Amino acid sequence: xxxxxxxxxxxxxxxxxxxxxxxxxxxxxxxxxxxxxxxxxxxxxxxxxxxxxxxxxxxxxxxxxxxxxxxxxxxxxxxxxxxxxxxxxxxxxxxxxxxxxxxxxxxxxxxxxxxxxxxxxxxxxxxxxxxxxxxxxxxxxxxxxxxxxxxxxxxxxxxxxxxxxxxxxxxxxxxxxxxxxxxx
Numbered sequence: 752x753x754x755x756x757x758x759x760x761x762x763x764x765x766x767x768x769x770x771x772x773x774x775x776x777x778x779x780x781x782x783x784x785x786x787x788x789x790x791x792x793x794x795x796x797x798x799x800x801x802x803x804x805x806x807x808x809x810x811x812x813x814x815x816x817x818x819x820x821x822x823x824x825x826x827x828x829x830x831x832x833x834x835x836x837x838x839x840x841x842x843x844x845x846x847x848x849x850x851x852x853x854x855x856x857x858x859x860x861x862x863x864x865x866x867x868x869x870x871x872x873x874x875x876x877x878x879x880x881x882x883x884x885x886x887x888x889x890x891x892x893x894x895x896x897x898x899x900x901x902x903x904x905x906x907x908x909x910x911x912x913x914x915x916x917x918x919x920x921x922x923x924x925x926x927x928x929x930x931x932x933x934x935x
Contacts, residue, residue: 762803766878766891766931768796768812773929775814779901780920782912789830791844793818798891798931800878805853810860812927813845834908841865846873858895864904873897873927881933889933896926 775794781787796812816838819830831838841864848860859872877893884890901907901923910918 763799763801763807765934766798766800767934768794768798769890769930769932770794773927776926776928777923779923782918783916783920787821787826789819789821789827791815791818792820794927794929796929796931798878798893800891806851808851810848810858811846812929813843816842816844835906837865862897862899862904865906867904869899869903871897871899878931890930891933892928892930894926894928896924898922898924 770793773794775791776788777790778786778788791814793815794812796810799809801807816836817831819827819836819838821827821830830836833840836844844862844864846860846862848858850859851857852859856875857872858875859870861868862871873895874897875893875895878891879893881889881891900921901919902921908919912918
């Protein structure tokens, strides 16, 4: 698929997240020896970008918890249960920015998981320069990463290992690779 770079025009623009070209991924220690990774397949979001003053930009995103996939159906079912995300009671996770710091590539905001809202910062690369896709749509992309304590969000289930330690680590790395399409 070829793309052509486009010269950005000054002003505020709205960009809708393209869920088919975006992924929300997480990783967490398993048995204290390796990482288990997973993704959320159903993600939506809006980027409001201010070319003249990038610090005035904002982003909002939501994820359907039931769209979790770790490659193991039994584990996915456990993660959707009340032991972890409680997807029936808390079907979405959400992030809403309140501060963009272009100088250091940071976006600060509030992340809500399982009804608990915490302030955090994502390290962000992007947005890229706009590019036109083969169908005439303008697109930009970002990559954002943060780390959280799952216990801070009420995700406390664990099991003690016979050899010492625990089954699931506390620190979770969250990465978002997202494409946004300019709204008409």
